[in-house]
Amino acid sequence: xxxxxxxxxxxxxxxxxxxxxxxxxxxxxxxxxxxxxxxxxxxxxxxxxxxxxxxxxxxxxxxxxxxxxxxxxxxxxxxxxxxxxxxxxxxxxxxxxxxxxxxxxxxxxxxxxxxxxxxxxxxxxxxxxxxxxxxxxxxxxxxxxxxxxxxxxxxxxxxxxxxxxxxxxxxxxxxxxxxxxxxxxxxxxxxxxxxxxxxxxxxxxxxxxxxxxxxxxxxxxxxxxxxxxxxxxxxxxxxxxxxxxxxxxxxxxxxxxxxxxxxxxxxxxxxxxxxxxxxxxxxxxxxxxxxxxxxxxxxxxxxxxxxxxxxxxxxxxxxxxxxxxxxxxxxxxx
Amino acid sequence: xxxxxxxxxxxxxxxxxxxxxxxxxxxxxxxxxxxxxxxxxxxxxxxxxxxxxxxxxxxxxxxxxxxxxxxxxxxxxxxxxxxxxxxxxxxxxxxxxxxxxxxxxxxxxxxxxxxxxxxxxxx
Numbered sequence: 458x459x460x461x462x463x464x465x466x467x468x469x470x471x472x473x474x475x476x477x478x479x480x481x482x483x484x485x486x487x488x489x490x491x492x493x494x495x496x497x498x499x500x501x502x503x504x505x506x507x508x509x510x511x512x513x514x515x516x517x518x519x520x521x522x523x524x525x526x527x528x529x530x531x532x533x534x535x536x537x538x539x540x541x542x543x544x545x546x547x548x549x550x551x552x553x554x555x556x557x558x559x560x561x562x563x564x565x566x567x568x569x570x571x572x573x574x575x576x577x578x579x580x581x582x583x584x585x586x587x588x589x590x591x592x593x594x595x596x597x598x599x600x601x602x603x604x605x606x607x608x609x610x611x612x613x614x615x616x617x618x619x620x621x622x623x624x625x626x627x628x629x630x631x632x633x634x635x636x637x638x639x640x641x642x643x644x645x646x647x648x649x650x651x652x653x654x655x656x657x658x659x660x661x662x663x664x665x666x667x668x669x670x671x672x673x674x675x676x677x678x679x680x681x682x683x684x685x686x687x688x689x690x691x692x693x694x695x696x697x698x699x700x701x702x703x704x705x706x707x708x709x710x711x712x713x714x715x716x717x718x719x720x721x722x723x724x725x726x727x728x729x730x731x732x733x734x735x736x737x738x739x740x741x742x743x744x745x746x747x748x749x750x751x752x753x754x755x756x757x758x759x760x761x762x763x764x765x766x767x768x769x770x771x772x773x774x775x776x777x778x779x780x781x782x783x784x785x786x787x788x789x790x791x
Numbered sequence: 792x793x794x795x796x797x798x799x800x801x802x803x804x805x806x807x808x809x810x811x812x813x814x815x816x817x818x819x820x821x822x823x824x825x826x827x828x829x830x831x832x833x834x835x836x837x838x839x840x841x842x843x844x845x846x847x848x849x850x851x852x853x854x855x856x857x858x859x860x861x862x863x864x865x866x867x868x869x870x871x872x873x874x875x876x877x878x879x880x881x882x883x884x885x886x887x888x889x890x891x892x893x894x895x896x897x898x899x900x901x902x903x904x905x906x907x908x909x910x911x912x913x914x
Contacts, residue, residue: 477852480873481852483864483871483873484828484848484873485848487827487828487829487870487871487872487873488827488828488829488844488848490870491827491828491829491830491870491872492829492832492844495829495833513843513844514844514845515843515845519845520845520848520849523845523846523848523849523850524848524849524852526849526853
């Protein structure tokens with residue numbers, strides 16, 4: 458029969474790294490027995506002594522956390538403000554945009570008013586939960602790997618040189634997390650569409666032999682680019698070039714696949730009934746437009762940022778409500 | 792106005808803040824003579840340190856992993872016990888911590904005594 462002490466010790470051990478278990482098991486039992494014995498010597502019954510001792514030791518999960526010496530939080534105080542800012546932005550900007558676009562799709566497909574409203578509610582929940590989850594997951598990984606922290610507080614003493622320059626070349630932790638989130642979302646969407654979103658995959662499964670893995674690799678490179686950008690502290694012409702190359706590596710094959718009708722799964726297209734309009738040509742047109750415009754916009758935006766950084770033009774500093782001009786090290790405007 | 796209960800809570804959180812770290816000095820000092828978890832707990836509470844078992848036991852293992860304590864199982868008695876003992880490094884660190892404690896105590900006392908010392912220090 459398992460005793461109360463057994464149950465307590467097992468509960469602690471459950472959350473302790475395996476290589477420490479045997480030793481902690483033995484030591485904790487002895488400590489408990491010692492305390493119980495002292496209480497029994499003091500005149501209590503054994504059962505009462507055990508209960509009091511365990512109450513005093515307190516929540517076994519907390520004790521286990523003490524032994525394992527792990528942080529008792531998912532996102533610590535250093536990253537929390539950035540996590541909150543990004544999540545708020547996504548909830549107010551990206552979520553409504555995505556839900557509206559999907560609602561328009563539904564309406565084009567000829568869904569009734571009720572169906573569209575139902576779709577909006579469903580999408581709000583699904584996309585909202587996904588955004589929150591992935592943002593949190595990315596930040597939790599940053600917290601545990603210390604990538605963000607290493608940047609915020611390097612492995613040497615802080616010096617005034619470490620102050621963010623607030624030049625147009627400055628990349629905030631929020632922007633950095635955003636640049637990691639995008640590849641994660643694309644890869645997740647690419648993999649999940651094969652299994653979940655609809656009865657048959659949305660995208661042509663034949664492309665798993667080359668193109669879909671290729672896009673996953675490009676997305677991983679996007680993530681690497683994000684880390685590099687963050688570490689090198691800013692938008693330079695090298696960043697413009699890298700961003701443009703990555704953008705084209707993504708957009709050109711995708712547009713080509715779309716234009717040669719190898720992008721969507723023919724089975725999925727066959728299941729669509731949009732009345733008089735042809736789903737394939739519409740979807741192809743819409744996606745090509747979005748990809749082309751998105752890529753051009755992204756390339757130009759980064760190029761403009763880099764150019765502003767080079768010229769040292771004033772730039773709003775996120776979260777301060779102020780504008781800063783690039784300063785030389787001595788504090789004089791360049 | 793701040794209620795008495797809030798003040799009590801504030802006081803106890805500041806006390807906790809102040810006491811954090813004293814258990815380390817005390818443990819490293821006591822364990823120059825080898826001892827096991829429960830015996831140390833008893834010694835510390837008898838000496839007036841408010842320490843709880845669930846803080847002390849994990850702390851001992853952490854100090855061991857930092858090389859300030861060593862441990863060995865003593866199986867001579869009926870109940871095998873893990874004995875901890877302060878290492879040379881641990882002893883050196885404890886000495887440094889005790890010096891710091893003395894220095895802080897003096898500094899706080901100086902601050903607390905009337906202004907004459909301050910005006911005298913002008914010369």
